[in-house]
Amino acid sequence: MNPVRASAIAVGISLGFCAAANAQTLSKYQYQSGRDGIAAEYKAEKDACGSLSGNAKDICRVEAGGREKVAKAELDANYKPSENASYKLRVARADADHAVARERCDDSAGNVKDVCLKEAKAAEVAAKSDAKAKLKSANANSVAREKGTEARRDAASAKRDADYAVAKEKCDTYAGDAKSNCLSDAKARFGKS
Numbered sequence: 690m691n692p693v694r695a696s697a698i699a700v701g702i703s704l705g706f707c708a709a710a711n712a713q714t715l716s717k718y719q720y721q722s723g724r725d726g727i728a729a730e731y732k733a734e735k736d737a738c739g740s741l742s743g744n745a746k747d748i749c750r751v752e753a754g755g756r757e758k759v760a761k762a763e764l765d766a767n768y769k770p771s772e773n774a775s776y777k778l779r780v781a782r783a784d785a786d787h788a789v790a791r792e793r794c795d796d797s798a799g800n801v802k803d804v805c806l807k808e809a810k811a812a813e814v815a816a817k818s819d820a821k822a823k824l825k826s827a828n829a830n831s832v833a834r835e836k837g838t839e840a841r842r843d844a845a846s847a848k849r850d851a852d853y854a855v856a857k858e859k860c861d862t863y864a865g866d867a868k869s870n871c872l873s874d875a876k877a878r879f880g881k882s
Contacts, residue, residue: 720768731757744795751792755785772827779820787813853879
């Protein structure tokens with residue numbers, strides 16, 4: 690196995706483990722170490738492309754650059770997990786795939802090349818549209834959860850107020866200290882001051 694491929698697989702596996710440990714984010718040191726590893730990996734892959742020529746060399750370099758951008762986006766998503774970071778990762782993958790597909794189209798000519806370029810663009814648009822839809826859906830779900838929580842909190846408050854009104858009304862059957870004690874108990878039970 691090519692040493693560049695082996696190290697790329699190792700980096701991918703380590704990033705995969707980071708993603709699997711979703712509840713645990715990366716430390717600043719791990720993040721910087723990851724960035725350094727990605728930079729070294731990119732340099733090694735780019736240097737390995739030097740032995741190729743023509744469009745194969747161009748494809749190799751574009752693939753290396755795409756892997757670097759995707760790896761950085763994965764690292765960022767693991768370092769500071771968020772829906773926005775996940776979106777940026779999806780976009781980085783779409784951009785990398787599109788760049789490679791466009792470069793591969795250079796092997797063709799005429800209408801075949803035109804069709805190839807259009808297919809590459811269509812795949813990019815589809816991937817980015819899916820990424821945007823997932824981001825909007827996640828944001829909408831977040832807003833819905835917040836509104837649901839707020840509605841439950843308002844409902845609980847209204848119910849508590851209604852129960853307090855009933856308890857106060859029941860205290861009206863008493864007089865003097867008994868009524869004062871009853872009202873104090875009702876206030877304490879329903880969190881009224």
